[in-house]
Amino acid sequence: AQKITQTQPGMFVQEKEAVTLDCTYDTSDPSYGLFWYKQPSSGEMIFLIYQGSYDQQNATEGRYSLNFQKARKSANLVISASQLGDSAMYFCAMRVSPGTASKLTFGTGTRLQVTL
Amino acid sequence: AAGVIQSPRHLIKEKRETATLKCYPIPRHDTVYWYQQGPGQDPQFLISFYEKMQSDKGSIPDRFSAQQFSDYHSELNMSSLELGDSALYFCASSSGTTGETQYFGPGTRLLVL
Numbered sequence: 001a002q003k004i005t006q007t008q009p010g011m012f013v014q015e016k017e018a019v020t021l022d023c024t025y026d027t028s029d030p031s032y033g034l035f036w037y038k039q040p041s042s043g044e045m046i047f048l049i050y051q052g053s054y055d056q057q058n059a060t061e062g063r064y065s066l067n068f069q070k071a072r073k074s075a076n077l078v079i080s081a082s083q084l085g086d087s088a089m090y091f092c093a094m095r096v097s098p099g100t101a102s103k104l105t106f107g108t109g110t111r112l113q114v115t116l
Numbered sequence: 117a118a119g120v121i122q123s124p125r126h127l128i129k130e131k132r133e134t135a136t137l138k139c140y141p142i143p144r145h146d147t148v149y150w151y152q153q154g155p156g157q158d159p160q161f162l163i164s165f166y167e168k169m170q171s172d173k174g175s176i177p178d179r180f181s182a183q184q185f186s187d188y189h190s191e192l193n194m195s196s197l198e199l200g201d202s203a204l205y206f207c208a209s210s211s212g213t214t215g216e217t218q219y220f221g222p223g224t225r226l227l228v229l
Binding site: 035044102 | 149159160171174204206216217219225
């Protein structure tokens with residue numbers, strides 16, 4: 001069975017600073033995908049970034065980057081130059097057997113608060 | 117860009133009533149997923165469909181059923197509602213042939229009284 005662990009229930013960061021949200025995963029499947037989603041207080045689930053298990057380079061999307069360390073089974077999200085609008089809940093998720101309509105397994109989330 | 121559409125956005129029901137949630141995937145997406153997110157919890161997978169066939173099944177109660185129609189929209193039918201069914205229900209869609217990222221709709225917030 002696959003599992004996602006997010007050990008930081010809450011994080012604070014000052015505006016314009018960088019922040020790292022931790023995520024570790026566990027699966028025996030060699031082929032998997034890792035995702036980060038943002039959930040603001042309004043409730044929608046916004047896709048941020050994706051990393052495939054066979055990708056050689058770390059994924060980047062604007063101010064978001066994914067620090068993928070396969071041997072350590074970690075997929076940390078790095079947000080650079082934090083903005084007040086980044087305040088939200090962040091979920092790490094994993095999907096095994098990519099290419100099929102298989103489920104996402106989520107971690108428990110990290111609530112990020114950006115301060116002035 | 118077009119997103120996943122869910123209706124209704126909010127729903128209030130009494131115990132033992134039924135509810136139907138609708139999901140319209142992103143155009144040309146052939147795969148639909150349903151998730152349930154209880155208060156303060158992470159989303160839990162319920163069921164998925166690929167090309168109108170059920171593909172994967174999670175912790176969906178027997179009181180719930182779902183299907184995907186010929187136009188790829190999907191409906192989640194919930195009967196004999198219980199207080200514990202109060203949650204945010206997400207539909208997500210993906211393209212089975214070109215990518216695996218699941219894009220979520222805005223969710224339907226169901227309150228059972």
